[in-house]
Amino acid sequence: MMNLSRSVALISLFLLPLLSFSFSVDNPTDRRVLVLLDDVSLKSSHSIFFTTLKSRGFDLDFKLADDSKLALQRYGQYLYDGLIVFAPSTERFGGSLDSKSIADFVDSGRDLILSADTSASDLIRGIALECGVDFDEDSSAMVIDHSSFSVSDGDHTLIAADDLVKSDVILGKTKIEAPVLFRGVAHSLNPTNNLVLKVLSASPSAYSANPSSKLSSPPQLTGSAISLVSVMQARNNARVVISGSLQMFSDRLFRSGVQKAGSPNKYEKSGNEQFATELSKWVFHERGHLKAGSLVHHRVGETDEPAIYRIKDDLEFSVEILEWSGKSWEPYVADDVQVQFYMMSPYVLKTLSTDKKGMFHTSFKVPDVYGVFQFKVEYEKLGYTTLSLSKQIPVRPYRHNEYERFIPTAYPYYGACFTTMAGFFVFSFVYLYHK
Amino acid sequence: MVKSTSKDAQDLFRSLHSAYSATPTNLKIIDLYVVFSVFTALIQVAYMALVGSFPFNSFLSGVLSCIGTAVLAVCLRIQVNKENKEFKDLAPERAFADFVLCNLVLHLVIINFLG
Numbered sequence: 001m002m003n004l005s006r007s008v009a010l011i012s013l014f015l016l017p018l019l020s021f022s023f024s025v026d027n028p029t030d031r032r033v034l035v036l037l038d039d040v041s042l043k044s045s046h047s048i049f050f051t052t053l054k055s056r057g058f059d060l061d062f063k064l065a066d067d068s069k070l071a072l073q074r075y076g077q078y079l080y081d082g083l084i085v086f087a088p089s090t091e092r093f094g095g096s097l098d099s100k101s102i103a104d105f106v107d108s109g110r111d112l113i114l115s116a117d118t119s120a121s122d123l124i125r126g127i128a129l130e131c132g133v134d135f136d137e138d139s140s141a142m143v144i145d146h147s148s149f150s151v152s153d154g155d156h157t158l159i160a161a162d163d164l165v166k167s168d169v170i171l172g173k174t175k176i177e178a179p180v181l182f183r184g185v186a187h188s189l190n191p192t193n194n195l196v197l198k199v200l201s202a203s204p205s206a207y208s209a210n211p212s213s214k215l216s217s218p219p220q221l222t223g224s225a226i227s228l229v230s231v232m233q234a235r236n237n238a239r240v241v242i243s244g245s246l247q248m249f250s251d252r253l254f255r256s257g258v259q260k261a262g263s264p265n266k267y268e269k270s271g272n273e274q275f276a277t278e279l280s281k282w283v284f285h286e287r288g289h290l291k292a293g294s295l296v297h298h299r300v301g302e303t304d305e306p307a308i309y310r311i312k313d314d315l316e317f318s319v320e321i322l323e324w325s326g327k328s329w330e331p332y333v334a335d336d337v338q339v340q341f342y343m344m345s346p347y348v349l350k351t352l353s354t355d356k357k358g359m360f361h362t363s364f365k366v367p368d369v370y371g372v373f374q375f376k377v378e379y380e381k382l383g384y385t386t387l388s389l390s391k392q393i394p395v396r397p398y399r400h401n402e403y404e405r406f407i408p409t410a411y412p413y414y415g416a417c418f419t420t421m422a423g424f425f426v427f428s429f430v431y432l433y434h435k
Numbered sequence: 436m437v438k439s440t441s442k443d444a445q446d447l448f449r450s451l452h453s454a455y456s457a458t459p460t461n462l463k464i465i466d467l468y469v470v471f472s473v474f475t476a477l478i479q480v481a482y483m484a485l486v487g488s489f490p491f492n493s494f495l496s497g498v499l500s501c502i503g504t505a506v507l508a509v510c511l512r513i514q515v516n517k518e519n520k521e522f523k524d525l526a527p528e529r530a531f532a533d534f535v536l537c538n539l540v541l542h543l544v545i546i547n548f549l550g
Contacts, residue, residue, distance in 0.1 A: 410490040410550070412482050413497030416475050417549055420500045421542050423475075427468045427508075428535060431461060 028285040028324050032059045034072070034080040036097075038087035040064065046086070048251045052277050056326075058082075058284070070095030072105050081110055082284055088117040088124055088246055099126045106131070111239045111283050117184050117246035118142055128187065131232045132196040133242045135187045136208045136221050143186045143226060143244065145206040150181055151259045157211050158183045160260040161228055162271075163201040169288035169383030170199060170231065172278035178267035179260050180275045181253045184245025186226040195232050197382070199241075199279065202226035231283070237385040239283045249276055286326035288384045293320035295375050295391045300363060309366050309395045310402070318361035319352070319377055319389065331358030340376040341367070342390075370397045465512045469505045476501035496548040503541045507534055 033053070037043060043050065043062055054060055061080065063070060065087035072078060073096075083105060092098075106112055116124050116135060125135045142157050149156040160179035164171060180200060186208035189196045201224050208221040229248075232240040247253055249272075258270040281287050298305050300314040309315060317339055323332040337360050341348035347367040352360035372394045379387040406414070479497045488494055514522045514530035522530070 407490045407493065407550070409486055410493035413479060413490070413493040414549060416479050416497040417500045417542075417545055419475060420472060420504055423468065423471055424504055424538050424542070427464070428531075431464050431531070434460060434464060 028289045028291075029057075029326060031057070032061065032080045033082040033084060033284075035060050035062045035084045036065045036070075036087045036090075036093070037062060038065045038090045042086055042246075045251060046246075046249050048254050048273065049249045049276055049280075052273075053280060056281075056286070064094070065090040066092070066094040068094040070097045072097060072101055078105070078108060078110065082112070083110065084113045085124070085127070086115050086246055086249070088115060088120050091121050091123055093123070099123060099130065102127050103130045106234060106238045106240060107236070109236045109238045111285065113241045113243075113280070113283060115243040115246045115249065116187075117244075120185055128242050131240045131242060132190060132193045133187050133227075133230055133232070134190070135244070136185055138208070138210065140210045140213075141185060141208045141219075141221075142211055143182070143184065143202060143206055143208055143228065144211055145203060147205040147262060148203040149261050150179075151261050152256070153183075155211055159202065159206065159228070160258050160270075161200050161202060162260070163203060163224070164275075165197060165199050165201075165382075167383045169381075170197075170279065170282045171275070172281070172287075174274070176271040176274050176278075178269060178271040179258050180271045181248065181256065181258055182228050182245045183247050184228070184243070186221045186228070187230065187242065187244055188221055188225050189227055189230055195234060197231050197233075198227040198229075199231050200227070200229040200275070202228055229279070231279075233383075233385070235386070237289075239285065241279055241283045248272055281326070282383065285324065287324075289324040290332055290379075290385045290387055291322045291324070291329065292377070292387050292389055293322075295319050295377065295389055297375060297391070297393070307394075309393060311366055311368050311370055311395055311397055313366045314363065315366060316361065316363040317352075317375060318359055320358050321360060321379075321387070322358050331356065334381070336381070337377065337379055340378070341373055342376045343369070343371050343373045346376075347373070366395055370395045459517075462512055462516060465508050465515075469508045469512075472501045472505040472508070476505070490550060492548055492550050496545045496550070499548075500541065500545040503545075504538060507537050507541065510534070 035050070050060060065085075070093060072080060072083070083102065085102075087093075102112065112131075114124065114127060114131075116128070119139065120135055128135055143159055144156050145159050146156050148159055148161065150158045150160040152158070159182045161182050162179040164176060164180075182200070186202065186206075189198060204223045206223060206226050207219040208226060209215055209219045228245065229241065229243045232242070234240070243249070253270060254273040254276075256270055257266065257268050259266040295317065296305065296319065297315055297317045299309075300316055319337075319339070321332040321337065322329040324330075333354060333356055335351070335354070337352045337354075339350055339352055339362060340346035341364070347369060348364050350362045350364055352362045354360050372392060375389075375391045375393065377387060377389040476498050479494065479501070483494050511530055511534040513519060514525055514533075515527045516522075
């Protein structure tokens with residue numbers, strides 16, 4: 001007994017450093033990130049972005065996209081928790097990487113940042129298509145905007161975009177004041193796909209066309225349908241950022257000032273660095289990651305969970321939801337978490353109230369229907385992980401001795417019966433002893 | 436014409452009244468008991484018409500107790516009436532004993548059915 005516990009302690013001591021280097025349920029922020037570049041100079045031309053990632057504790061592994069030793073998995077275990085693909089012109093990845101292995105990577109719950117640029121290879125387009133994002137078919141097309149461009153550019157291809165999605169989770173609490181500089185290709189999203197979201201949209205006057213040749217026909221992608229940067233949160237809560245411009249992450253655009261054409265505001269520094277930093281915080285699960293404890297329910301006045309409820313019982317329900325702050329689990333505060341008491345359709349739908357310490361609770365009366373119900377919490381808020389919890393509980397009708405003993409509406413009938421009996425008694429006396 | 440019909444009605448009523456006064460006292464007591472129980476039954480029916488027949492078993496039980504006991508009292512009156520040729524040989528004590536027994540069974544049944 002002693003020997004076994006000692007050996008287990010020794011083995012766990014050796015495994016402990018390994019365990020702390022991966023993301024897990026208790027620590028959802030990614031740690032090891034593989035960065036694929038198609039040009040070694042990207043490491044220095046995008047150094048600010050990589051340095052901010054490293055300063056937040058990420059373990060960046062830089063590799064060329066056609067490195068023949070590339071591998072995401074070894075012996076069935078994933079080597080990385082996140083992937084950044086800054087290789088827009090790569091036709092084939094080296095090693096064991098291809099679009100299918102990247103799709104499997106996202107399917108396993110791991111995160112991805114994918115960026116195209118003025119030239120996007122078919123491989124990159126294919127990976128984006130897997131995530132629900134459609135790049136413009138024309139390989140020489142770029143986003144052109146004749147009214148929303150940066151005044152420092154003569155070509156009208158350097159867009160100053162400020163149509164950001166309104167989400168504090170994805171883009172941080174501080175508003176990004178300066179426009180974001182963008183030069184690259186356009187993509188669009190399927191409107192029926194509810195997993196993808198436009199984070200940075202083009203203005204209504206933008207269109208996607210080849211800037212060096214005359215337009216022969218009206219462009220296919222125009223206006224706000226063009227998305228410049230999109231995100232996708234998969235059903236397993238893996239997060240993907242797809243950007244049409246690699247230059248958006250570059251040091252040059254991070255540092256440059258910006259003035260949008262037609263606007264008098266001149267900003268010293270573009271919004272690129274803040275945008276890229278906040279987006280990377282969201283995609284690597286430093287923000288907006290929720291975890292729920294188990295659902296707890298019991299009758300009012302009791303503490304144990306009963307195996308079965310009776311109709312018209314009063315019950316209390318509570319669930320604990322925590323939010324990952326990047327370093328620790330903090331209580332989640334929101335006023336829109338709802339619980340359903342569900343059997344084919346929700347009989348009761350209540351908004352939970354919070355005590356600001358992570359516990360969400362409510363109380364309600366079991367409906368007058370018996371059957372097998374479920375407590376369901378389905379929480380899908382923009383930018384947050386989806387919570388889908390359910391717990392089954394049967395509900396029974398009244399037992400025969402749980403009905404009220406005397407029915408108030410029937411009191412006259414009770415009275416009449418006893419009056420008749422009394423009358424009979426009195427009558428027989430009078431009949432027998434009258435003179 | 437009107438005066439004669441009202442006078443006829445009054446004469447009719449007076450003759451009925453005088454004929455009825457001639458009946459023996461015990462029969463009058465039975466008649467009073469029958470009127471009382473039928474009246475109770477009518478009250479219950481009026482109440483049911485007002486609030487609906489929700490505990491229908493209670494309603495039936497209440498009405499049955501009144502009507503049943505009225506029926507048994509009428510049977511007693513028939514058997515005890517000396518002018519009735521059919522029951523000449525039946526002792527009035529036997530008739531009263533039957534009445535009491537049947538009433539006991541009736542009340543047992545309605546208390547059971549009352550709910």
